[in-house]
Amino acid sequence: MTSISERLPRYVRLAPWALIAAGLTWNALAPVEYWGDPMLAAAAVTAGTLLSFRETVLVSVAIVVGILVLLAHDGSVGNDSGYLELANTLLAVSVGFWLNQVVARHGRRLDLLQSVARAAQLAVLPSPPPEVGPLRVATGYTAAQTEALIGGDAYAVQQTPFGVRLLIADVRGKGLKAVTAVSVLLGAFRENAERAPDLVTLADSVEHALLREVAHSDEELRMEGFITALLGEFDPLRGELRLLDCGHPGPYLLPAGGGRVRRLDAGDPGVPLGMAALGGPRPRPDHWPFAVGDTLLLVTDGVTEARNGAGEFYDPLQQLAGLGHRDAPRELVAAVTRDVERWTGGPRDDDMALLAVTCRADGAGSGGP
Numbered sequence: 001m002t003s004i005s006e007r008l009p010r011y012v013r014l015a016p017w018a019l020i021a022a023g024l025t026w027n028a029l030a031p032v033e034y035w036g037d038p039m040l041a042a043a044a045v046t047a048g049t050l051l052s053f054r055e056t057v058l059v060s061v062a063i064v065v066g067i068l069v070l071l072a073h074d075g076s077v078g079n080d081s082g083y084l085e086l087a088n089t090l091l092a093v094s095v096g097f098w099l100n101q102v103v104a105r106h107g108r109r110l111d112l113l114q115s116v117a118r119a120a121q122l123a124v125l126p127s128p129p130p131e132v133g134p135l136r137v138a139t140g141y142t143a144a145q146t147e148a149l150i151g152g153d154a155y156a157v158q159q160t161p162f163g164v165r166l167l168i169a170d171v172r173g174k175g176l177k178a179v180t181a182v183s184v185l186l187g188a189f190r191e192n193a194e195r196a197p198d199l200v201t202l203a204d205s206v207e208h209a210l211l212r213e214v215a216h217s218d219e220e221l222r223m224e225g226f227i228t229a230l231l232g233e234f235d236p237l238r239g240e241l242r243l244l245d246c247g248h249p250g251p252y253l254l255p256a257g258g259g260r261v262r263r264l265d266a267g268d269p270g271v272p273l274g275m276a277a278l279g280g281p282r283p284r285p286d287h288w289p290f291a292v293g294d295t296l297l298l299v300t301d302g303v304t305e306a307r308n309g310a311g312e313f314y315d316p317l318q319q320l321a322g323l324g325h326r327d328a329p330r331e332l333v334a335a336v337t338r339d340v341e342r343w344t345g346g347p348r349d350d351d352m353a354l355l356a357v358t359c360r361a362d363g364a365g366s367g368g369p
Helices: 002-006 010-029 037-050 053-074 080-124 175-193 199-214 219-224 316-323 329-344
Strands: 135-142 153-160 163-171 227-235 240-246 252-254 286-289 295-299 352-359
Touching: 010 037, 010 053, 037 053, 037 080, 053 080, 135 153, 135 329, 153 175, 153 352, 163 175, 163 295, 163 352, 175 199, 175 227, 199 227, 199 240, 227 295, 252 316, 295 316, 295 329, 316 329, 329 352
Parallel strands: none
Antiparallel strands: 135 352, 153 163, 163 227, 227 240, 240 286, 252 295, 295 352
């Protein structure tokens, strides 16, 4: 409970003391005895519900001592009226202690569940290492709700014989079905990234694994389940980046030295993964130069569809220009995350994932393993 109470605003932690002061003053000055008792009971309950055990003890002691002083002042100690008032006071502080223990027990259970959720998130969506081949890597993940540590966004970076390959994706839907789809998606990507000769083959292989997984699922998931994804491949020998868009928002290129930020929109965007039934060949990847010092930022729609109080969408292309040049991908991810939170000013409707990669000078000429 201590950690919870320390996160509360100061005025909330002072509320029980204000109620005690008001209640005792009312009892001392009111023409009818003990009109302030409801305030004292409220102080005990408020402390027990919101504050730590130690703070609840201090509040309870203050209430009991205050009542004893008033009883002594009124000459009620030792008579029936005094005993009844003391019994009411002890009942109120006892309720406060009971509530404190109930909240503490549920708080411990919540901490345990959150620790399990964090472990599950790391198992399903592990963070890539800070350096993969010639790239420096940083990721960020923020759930739409702080209690929901696992969601439907995914990212991965992997060194392969064909260069460094990367993925960012957004699964339609939420809950356990989305988490299952993320697990299948990342497993298929990691397995096939090592052997698929090109991004089109890689996308087809990942989609085949997804369709195989949902073949025995309910009809809604088979008919409407899909994943928007962006697959990338960096060729260090050519200083070239290849991107295959599967219905996902385009990434943002931040040139070395703080040049103008560009959004790398696909010339021919493809359909999301899981929608092969719509027919048509998958488009060829787009090719972009990616020089030493350049940074590529990939995001999910939790960024591009974040709204402010006026209902305006967050525009990374415009906002990135105002954030200034960031030398490290980790700094860029942190700056964008803070900026989106400032833009929305409160809870968001969707999870938010970011993946940033920067071409290192000392790794520009390195090849595959």
